[in-house]
Amino acid sequence: MEVRGAPGTASWKYKHFTTRLASTPQSEIMPITETNPFAGQSDMGILHTPSQIDWGHRPGEISRSRKRRSWIWNQFFVIEEYAGPEPVLIGRLHTDMDRGDGRTKYVLRGEGAGSVFVIDEKTGNIHVTKPLDREEKDEYRLIATATDSQTERALEPSSQFIIRVQDINDNPPVFEEGPYSATVPEMANIGTSIIQVTASDADDPTYGNSARLVYTLVQGQPHFSVDAQTGILRTAVPDLDREAQDQYLVVLQAKDMGGHLGGLSGTTTVTVRLTDVNDNPPHFVQSSWLFSVSELAVPGAEVGRISAADADLGDNAKLEYTILDGESGDTFNISGANQERGRDGVMSVCSQLDYESRSSYSFSVEVLNPIVDPRFLRRGPFKDRASIRVAVLDADEPPRFSRARYRMDVSENCPPACTVGRVSAVDPDTGLTNNIRFSIDPQSDPEALFRITPDTGLITTVTELDREHEQWHNITIIATQRGTYTQSHGSRPGDNPSQVSRVVVAVETLDLNDNAPELDRQYNTAMCDSASMGQVVQVLRAIDRDEGGNDSAVHFNIPPDSNVALNFSPTASLVLVSPLQTLSRSTSSSLTLYIPLVLRDGVSGLTSTGTVTVSVCPCLRGGTVCLPQHSSLPSPGLSTAALLAILACVATLLAVSALSLSLRRQKRDSLSPLEEDDVRENIITYDDEGGGEADTAAFDITALQSYGGVWPLAPEGSGRGVPVGGAHSLALRVGEFLRLRLAQVTFDPSQPPYDSVQVYGLEGTGSRAGSLSSLDSEGGKEAEKEVWGSGLEDWGPQFQKLAQLFREREKETFNIP
Secondary structure: OEEEEOOOOOOEEEEEEEEOOOOOOEEEEEEOOOOOOOOOOOOOOOOOOOOEEEOOOOOOOOOEEEEOOOOOOOEEEEEOOOOOOOOEEEEEEEOOOOOOOOOEEEEEEEOOEOOOEEEOOOOOEEEEOOOOOOOOOOEEEEEEEEEEOOOOOEEEEEEEEEEEEEOOOOOOOEOOOOOEEEEEEOOOOOOOEEEEOOOEOOOOOOOOOOOOOEEEEEEOOOOEEEOOOOOEEEEOOOOOOOOOOOEEEEEEEEEOHHHOOOOOEEEEEEEEEEEOOOOOOOEEOOOEEEEEEEOOOOOOOEEEEEEEEOOOOHHHHOOEEEEOOHHHHHHEEEEEEEOOOOEEEEEEEOOOOOOOOOOEEEEEEEEEOOOOOHHHHHHOOOEEEEEEEEEEEOOOOOOEEOOOEEEEEEEOOOOOOOEEEEOOEEOOOOOOOOOEEEEEOHHHOOOOOEEEOOOOOEEEEOOOOOOOOOOEEEEEEEEEEEEEEEEOOEEEEEEEEEEEEEEEEEEEEEOOOOOOOEEOOOEEEEEEOOOOOOOEEEEOOEEOOOOOHHHOOEEEEOOOOOOOOOOEEEOOEEEEOOOOOOOOOOOOOOEEEEEEEEEEEOOOOOEEEEEEEEEEEOEOOOOOOEOOOOOOOOOOOOOHHHHHHHHHHHHHHHHHHHHHHHHHHHHHHHHOOOOOOOHHHOOOOOOOOOOOOOOOOOOOHHHHOOOOOOOOOOOOOOOOOOOOOOHHHHHHHHHHHHHHHHHHHHHOOOOOOOOOOOOOOOOOOOOOOOOOOOOOOOOOHHHHHHHOOOOOHHHOHHHHHHHHHHHHHHHHHHOOO
16 A cells, blocks of 8 residues: 655555565565655555565575565644645555555544544545644544445455644743742842742644743843743842832743744743841931939839831841940930830839939930841941930929838837837928928727827837737838928918828837746646656646747746645656555545646746646556546546547437438428329328227317217117208208318318318218217217117118127127026
């Protein structure tokens, strides 16, 4: 088969040779026509010969045969975006089997067959029907088949080939990540890299220069430059000053075709912001300031503000202020305060001012950057100076005490009006002391223990002080300036309440040896009646509440007139000096001795008394342990642990009792009929057992008696135990009875039982048997004897058995034969 390309293309012939001695095929590509613009590309078309030729052979000669084989297609080319008035011929398919008789039919299948690419069935010419875009699809794979149009038999096996779309420069470069933003420090060196920009071109980078890009600077000279190949933006000058201009807009261009004429281009912008460096020194906005402040200004009060400016930002503009004169630095202080424009220095008072001693201050202040960039030190020192003058204004000051705090002392037990000390104050405005009145703040001396002379400031006591009760007293003395002062309604003489000063006076009460030694506790001890002489019964210890009183010696004595003075001798311990009378070995024998002691201070001679309780008990011979005592006398004392144990037991019993009462009350409430439900639906259980018919005292029977007492029975012989009177009168009486009982239950809260079912001992007239109640049997025994079982025979045969039983019982009761 022969493939012929479009005009300007070439056709190729493919031959396949087969050698009898070697089975390896050999190929040969031979050009058929002239010029080929794609020289070196041997894949434009492939041709084969469908017949086989045998060259014959002789002995000793090599026999070779040439065989034309099935066609094999490779690729065609079509220029993208090519458009014309009619479909464009891009190639031709042909086979040697086509004898030109019109029976050969060429068929094209695959990508774009029939729509993008069409083939002439008779000639095999391939046309493209519309412009193609390589960026959308760069190649198409198709299958060519040659068949007999009459028999539809394939003349050649189907073969696949490729049609490639040849690129043209139809896409400009694009900055997909633009626009850009970048920062660079001000005053950066030339060539400092800022940012790299990148553009992309959709054209084929492997064909021609359609995708070869070159970067140029459209806007931004002379401050910036760009690398033409890499797109890196750099600084081009060394003096980019943020304070002069802090932002630049740079326009970059990328052009394809290597930047040559005819290439397409695209642009983007880069916003370059300069970051701050400390390249500007601070400076005061003026060279001197004048302030004034009252002498009454307290430490920390603001005097004024001085301003300094720094063109830098952030930490580079941080300012520190310093007072250069040492003396003024002790009186005033200056600190920085951030402001929207610049940073101010706040001047304040750090010690008390006095117009009378100094009325003005002059000094210098300095401002500087604590952080300095050494690259810019050549521009000069990063600091500035200014002069300050502060005038102190005179004011009416309150009295001033001679000390900030006073400490005085006075002996305890000193008689009233004992001198404690003196305070003094002066009027700082006039230097006088006679126009000041002193007083004691009542809140600092609530017991009024001290008094002060208003004119002289002399402090005295009002009553005797006791160091053991309170050693220190802190009182506040008030000094008020006298004179003429102004009020809303005019001037008036007297104390000026606005000119008041206060001072604290600490008064210590000095100790006197005015307390006798005392036993440190109540002593209770025990000893055997057989104790030997010299035995220590109890070690004694005394205390003295005076300051240092425990360091002096204390002497213990027993009064001579005491009956135990011959048996015991007190020193630092209570010692037995003579044997005691032996007690009986009875378990109830014991003896309690109360030994009086006299304690005397060895320095002051002050004395006090105390008592040691000694329980003498019988012991085994030679023993030191008392025999067990079974005495009905109460114990002389209990230890703390025993008392706590007893209290714990009592508390436990009380808790158990309270719990038991709570449970019983809960049980009683649960059994109570006073619930929301109807009382008739409740069953009330009474835990009480009746005494039977013989028990007439367990319950008041009168509450159940009929109205007006027991109604009389009918006379004998009537045959019925019904009330006297007719049925109509009985009904009236029953109705009256019920109304009475209903009124009692409704209006009388004392009627028992409460909120329960009423039981009425009244039988209606409809019963032939009469009343069967036995409640009043005790009072009516004689009547029973007369009417016992009377009338039962007349009631009918169903009562015959009952009548017989009554008769038998009557015989047994009354011994009737």
